[in-house]
Amino acid sequence: MRTGSSDQTLTLCERVAQHLAFIYREVEPGPDCPALAEELLAIMRLASDTPAPPTHVNQWDQGDALVLSYGGSILAPGEPPLRTLKHFLDRYLQGRVSGVHILPFYPYSSDDGFAVLDYLSVNEELGDWEDIQAIADKYDLMADLVINHCSAEGEWFRNFLNNRDPGRGFFVTAAPATDLEAVVRPRTTPLLREVQAVDGPRHVWCTFSPDQVDLDFRNPRVLAEMVRIVRYYLDNGVRIFRLDAIAFLWKVPGTSCLNLDETHEVVRLLRTLVSHARPDAMLITETNIPNQENLSYFGNGNEAHCVYNFSLPPLLLNTLVTGDCTYLKQWMMSMPPPQHGTAYFNFIASHDGIGLRPAEGLLSEDELQALIGTMRRFGGHVSYRRLADGESKPYEINIALFDALQGTVEGPDEHNIPRFLCAHAIMLGLEGIPGIYLHSLLATHNDHERVEETGHPRSINRHQWNLAELEEALADPTSEHGVVHRGMLELLEIRQRQAAFHPNATQFTLHLGCQLFGFWRQSADRRQSIFCISNVSALAQTLNLADINLIDTEAWQDLLTGRPFQSRVEQVTLAPYQTVWITNLPDHR
Structure with a gap:
């Protein structure tokens, strides 16, 4: 039985304690849930009698759209990249977007920000908290809560190895003989990594990479620290929390360790705390998994405000390269309308690749292989995940969307720009809130040099523009970058004026x-x-x-x-x- 009670007779402290009782019901010894609830409220600076925010209220309309960008996507000499990004948004998006998702802007050791060294600092190569707050003052700011794991080079992990606080008991461990065959993996690297601690060798759980060690939420100290981070982000202007890789949060050997009930309850707990602290704040779950599992993170309107519409990118790409919308149409007819207070977060390109797991059960194996083959011919790469039997299976396509739409299964053609704008016109018309990758606004091509530099296929879609070169390209009326940019702004401007394009219409x-x-x-x-x-x-x-x-x-x-x-x-x-x-x-x- 899941909780998520909306009983208005409960105090906030009682509601939080109820969430905690469910989360830790099978943990021995479990925490004192009422005392832990009081601690979490103190961290969030909430009183037990804080009134509950209204439910099932849409905090968005057709004027809302977000741009998704790394803090260092545009560079100018002598200026912090976050400041350059804000200047670019102010000048070149001209009020067409309401918010910005700045991908992890914290100090990190790998994975372009998702192996966080210090959650409470801004990477000094990008700027500082004043730069973040300046963006938040003008745009709805979405930030990543990298909740599943942190860097193996960070203070918490060093303290874990030395049995010191904070960090003692913060990470998931398992004996090598543990039956972990059912665990769902998004990568091909080993799940367990042996490390030397002061009390002997330990095997830590690494869902994504050896440098990204999974946090153990069975330890209530981990939860308390994460809530402290949430409060700090709120204080610094964050309105929208992207819960990174949230589906993998809770681990129980012998299960898939994916979408477990405890994971959903942690989302409900965060929803309760964040909504009481800032009623217009939002949670967005990043769950690159099959469609029905993804939709489960709406809960009963008491979990995520928005879920990433992960099936849209592969299905729309397949539609435009085959010239056949059959699969896209079948999927559309199966999608339930979100209830008020929830919405789809639509996107067709991001810093990651085009996920293939969300297309499972929607595209046939032949369609998937044809799509993969076409993307490889267009300069893309394919990343794999490890199955329980040891085999590898395609996990995502790594390619810049502009190059992905350069042609059809027959090969490149002269319709690149119309096809690219068509993809975005479809996305912008759909129910949901649109998220547009910065490089889609700029018609950025595959960055093969960056892949060679980093050795990571995802770098193909993480180009860094020189501001002067970018401005020259946008000013050229014949440049594909300028044509696409103007076309995208026109679509966004028209969309903003239409009540029928409300995300919940x-x-x-x-x-x-x-x-x-x-x-x-x-x-x-x-x-x-x-x-x-x-x-x-x-x-x-x-x-x-x-x-x-x-x-x-x-x-x-x-x-x-x-x-x-x-x-x-x-x-x-x-x-x-x-x-x-x-x-x-x-x-x-």
Whole structure:
């Protein structure tokens, strides 16, 4: 039985203690849950009678979109990169985004920030907390709570090896003979790493890499330290917490150690604490796993505010390189509308690769292999994960999205830019909050040199721009970087004005064949409808307006071109990868 009680007769301290009792129910000896609850409230500076925030309230609208970026993605001589990033956002995004996700900006030892050395510091190569706060003052700031693991070079792990605090008992260990065959792995490196501690050899649990050692939340001191970090981030302007790799948090040998009940309860506990501390704060779970498992992190509206829509990137990419939307449409029809107070976080590119686990059960094995083969021809790499039988299986495709969409399964063609903008027009029309990778706004290509420098396939999509070179490219009217940037800003600007693009507005999938992908959005007040239809093929396609049942008494117009439609039986020719947003209220807000 899971908790997550919404009983308003309970005090906040009682609710927190209830979460803790469930989390530690099988831990011996377990903590004094009421006392631990009081400690956590003290860390968060909350009183037991702090009023509960309203539930099932949407803290977002169609004006919300986030840009995702490393703190050091744009460099200028003599200026901290975080300051350069803010100047770029202010000048080149022109109010088109409401928030920014700055990927781990803490000191780290590996994995481009996800092996954290010190959670409470800003990497001095990027800037300082004043730079972070300056961004948070103007944009909704999303930051990573790297909760599953930390660096093997950090103070906590050094103290663990020397049996000192803080760090004593902070990390998961297991005997080499332990049956761990059922554990789900996202990597091919060994799960256990032998280290020498003052009391002898220990085998520590490393889900992701030998330098990223998993924290042991069975120890309540670990939970208390993580809550202390959450409070510090709130104090420094963080509004949105990305719970990194949260699905792997709790370990029980003999199980998959993935999505365990205790993990879900930790999310519910963090939701309770964060929402009481800042009612407009949000939790987003990063769970690169099959679709139904991913959706479970909504809970009953009491876990994540948003879940990453991980199945969208591989399905949309597959659609655009095959010219067939069948799989994407089937998935869309199976997706439940999030209840109020929750939303999908839509993205099609990120600092990581295009995950293939979220496509399991959605794309056939033949489709997956064809997609992988096409991406390899376009300069991409493939990362693998280890299965229980010792075999390896493709885990993600590593490629810059602009290069991933340079052609179809037939090879490269002349439709790169239209295809790329089509992908984003589809994403921006879908129910949910859009997250746009900075490099998608800039049409950044594969960075093969960076892969050679780092030895990591993911570096292909983590280019660092020189600001002067970037500004020159954006100013050139013939540059693909400038064309894409202007096209993306136009899509974002139009989206912001449409009530039917509210993240929770009604959505229905349309059935227009395999080459036309379409869906209908309707605003909460039912005044505005938008029919979002994209030609996902390299050939012109005919759209019969009779197939989408436009109401005769309304005047309909394409938001993207301004073209009016005079008759509900009109036929419209869509060029390769053209999108239309057909609405009855083009200026509805």
